[in-house]
Amino acid sequence: MQAEKITEQPSYYRHLEQMSVKDIVKHINEEDKKVAQAVEKVLPQVENLIEATVKKLEKGGRLFYLGAGTSGRLGVLDASECPPTYGVPASLVVGLMAGGDEALRFGIEDAEDDPEGGWRDLQEYNISVNDMVIGIAASGTTPYVWGALKHCREQGIETGCIVCNPNSIVAKHADYPIEVIVGPEFVTGSTRMKSGTAQKMVLNMISTAVMIRRGRVYDNRMVHMQISNDKLVDRGTKMLMEKTGIMDYEEARGLLLEFGSVQSAVEKITK
Structure with a gap:
């Protein structure tokens, strides 16, 4: 054809x-x-x-x-x-x-x-x-x-x-x-x-x-996103607080930056 x-x-x-x-x-x-x-x-x-x-x-x-x-x-x-x-x-x-x-x-x-x-x-x-x-x-x-x-x-x-x-x-x-x-x-x-x-x-x-x-999304969130600018750091910090129950923003932010992603931080905190 x-x-x-x-x-x-x-x-x-x-x-x-x-x-x-x-x-x-x-x-x-x-x-x-x-x-x-x-x-x-x-x-x-x-x-x-x-x-x-x-x-x-x-x-x-x-x-x-x-x-x-x-x-x-x-x-x-x-x-x-x-x-x-x-x-x-x-x-x-x-x-x-x-x-x-x-x-x-x-x-x-x-x-x-x-x-x-x-x-x-x-x-x-x-x-x-x-x-x-x-x-x-x-x-x-x-x-x-x-x-x-x-x-x-x-x-x-x-x-x-x-x-x-x-x-x-x-x-x-x-x-x-x-x-x-x-x-x-x-x-x-x-x-x-x-x-x-x-x-x-x-x-x-x-x-x-x-x-x-391939497991790169949890619920509806980009839990593996690269933390590469202030907007993404803020988004990731709030996601981490929501997933772990951490109430202090600066504590959650520090953990996020230390471990590099929301998922990595969650795994380290909850293991």
Whole structure:
């Protein structure tokens, strides 16, 4: 079946340059409302990918995100937020993007056209069958992504993907494909909009659910978060007081800073 380029179809709206700001933001909001509904339709696929990823991490594996442009940046963002939020090493969730770190700030658009580039980047991390690789590509056609997934599957490495077109080549090379069909963008082809929002929503689900299942959340609290600024020290101190019954703020703060996380402090105090 041929891939359908829904992400490239014309916007439902014409003559955007003639719209008032009021109408622009109104119509963008109308389109954004469709994103959560599109994500809801693929929740079973998201669940399957999460369950498979958890099994990999339980066996000592890692999670890799791979993308280009906006998709790549979203993967790098999600990966980079795991250590401070959940206290895991930066090597556990890794975000890679075509063009490397420089492409995070500057467009290096042709880097995505190399079908061997993604696989080369993964090899620098000694990728193995213990790991999970998730390709992120709104179009579902990015060579940097599908080339890497193809090589992974040839080597017995499990793969997933987040795309916004049906029947794409990226999804073809994914063991756990997620196709979030959000429809044409408000600005034709600008997949940083609805497509990017959908990808961010799914990435939030993946990393959050994986970390919860790996024991990095207790109740609804980030008990392993890195204590890296005044706001987080204050949050952690109050969490520690709540969990242990310590009434003195400065005492709880001192213990938190001594042991480095809420969970570590609780374990030392209650053992």
